[in-house]
Amino acid sequence: MVVEGAVAERLLDDFRLLLGAGVELVGVDRERLADPVGEGGLGAHGTVDDPGRQKGLRPTGGVGAVGTRPVRPETDPYRGAFAERSRTPRMEFAAFAERAERLAAEPADIETTRLVADLLAAAGGRGKSDDLATVTRFLLGRVFPAHDTRTLDVGPALCREAIARAAGPNVGAADVEERLAEAGEIGAVAAGFDFGGQRGLAAFGEGRDRLTVAAVDAALRELAADAGDGSESRKRDALFGLFNRCEPAEAKLLARLVLGEMRLGVGEGTVRDAIAEAFLAEASADDGKEGNDGDDPTLRARDEAAAAVERALQVTNDYGRVAVLARDEGLAGLRAEGLAVGRPVQAMLAQAGTATDAVEAFGEVAVETKFDGARVQVHYVPESAAEGGEGLGPRVYSRNMDDVTDALPEVVEYVEARVSVPVILDGEVVAVDDDGDPLPFQEVLRRFRRKHDVDRMREEVGLRLHAFDCLHADGEDLLDEPLRARHDLLVDVLPDAAASVEFADDPEAIEVAEAAALDAGHEGVMLKNPDAAYTPGDRGRDWLKRKPDVETLDAVVVGAEWGEGRRAELFGTFLLGVGAGDDEFATIGKVATGLTDEALADLTERLKPHVVSEDGTEIEIRPEAVLEVGYEEIQTSPTYSSGYALRFPRFVGVRDDKSVGDADSLERVARLAGDGAE
């Protein structure tokens, strides 16, 4: 059997993972095997039956065999194209880690963007390796783009176990957990161990067998493709193999990558700007020469470039792909990525605001019901409306662009029965009882991502779509149309079924509408600017959400958890209880938000003397302090001993005036919960 190019290198890398670090290449020129991999084309791939006997591999002692069964993914993990820009060296994972370290240390915004742009250029600039797509995703803590069904299925537990194993026979998962409580961040824990890979590496010389970005990517993709019996332990083995080859800086980044938390201070906005900076600066300069009136032309061109990148991201949801597109096809290529029925767009989001805010900002306000359900986007091309081609049965996407069609047959039927032109609709799915009245959010959850027994559950919990926006109708993209026009088209497309809007220009009228919505069992109202365009992914001031003011409870701190990141030295979470008689307290949830760093430090100091016991990051605390905690709703809970839990709990203040005996009781909570349900 012959394997070559990228496939060969990947297989070799993967065999090393399976065998541990102690494998040496014999008679294989790695440089000549190197071949770039993108996300685009289809690639050939091979499967090898017995890696142990594969020619060119020879065990060299070291760690020895772990998980000797090769992973055979169902889908092809080697989807890379054998692109033209081959024979260039791959970016080493260590180089990525080193640059990431610098990023994390850089506080200034502009400079961060510069550094990210430099990194992107190094990963995929002309004549460089083509690790651009991968590096772009890695920066954001992702292996797969958002609109991709694949998942790693590796969480904190599996990651800790893999680290423990790589750290040696004397280190157990409990030790790792202890260190995590100490360091407050898994990356630092991983970097703190001397992994076997380093010793193994030293045995056969400097610079050999270094991990590349591409190899890490390939290994993680393969890991993601694994499923079924034994997959958990194979994933652990694969991760172990990777950690084994890591130097501390690499281990830190790898641990963070698999958990999706890079902690670099680099988010989507920074990467978006950096893509423009790295690959569209030339276009900017050209534009600049032509139009040099008024504003700084370079700046204007740069804004234009950033806007083009942003739009491409809104419709493709793939940072890696957009980076490559910007580099290879520039502004024109980015602008060619438009809306497409069947490809989800990022949802427009809202921020909190009041009726007065809305009237002041918009004058006339579009008032809609805020439903307590799950956001969906529906794409549909009816057979009858398909020009030449085939139609597209209704597809339903979640806010994170997961395809949830199969769980929501009501939505499919509803749209199919009413819509006769191609559309993209935005709306909310709510659970309803037999009378059509809204049910609690928890009921939506029982349906939303269900795969089994959909039909049976359908009888128990009904679902209803409230469509409130229309992004595409009958061949026309509507993103840049004002809300008014979009809603008119929505009504055209969904006769008698679109969610209703009411226009108001004074706060009192809005408050009346809000009271009516709450009375009907809804969450509140949305207050929208009637003249605003639909801005995907934007949490701007054109959409405001208005919910009732928070209610509060006085609860007793009965436990805590050590925090992570900037809360590493502090308690990051407090476990709450309410009085259940006889100096007993029944738990009702945790709080972790709403505390300033200062309040957190004070509370940590104050409660430390009352610690009863510690187990990993979990701490038991003698009831002593009373906190005022805000919440939105009291729900029934299977996890807390009171049988209730707070929805959206947040710290409001310390009740120094209250002793634990004066805190709220379970009895009162039960009463409040009952009120809420009625």
Add this chain to the structure above:
DNA sequence: TGTGTCTGCCCC
């Protein structure tokens, strides 16, 4: 087969 634990760019 039943139960416990972990995971999810999960949903909010």
Add this chain to the structure above:
DNA sequence: ATTCTGC
């Protein structure tokens, strides 16, 4: 989801 923080 909510909230705080630094720029």
Add this chain to the structure above:
DNA sequence: GCAGAATGGGCAGACACA
């Protein structure tokens, strides 16, 4: 005002293990 970070409850699905 924005982006980023650090956190909440609860559900189904999937896997491990007894």
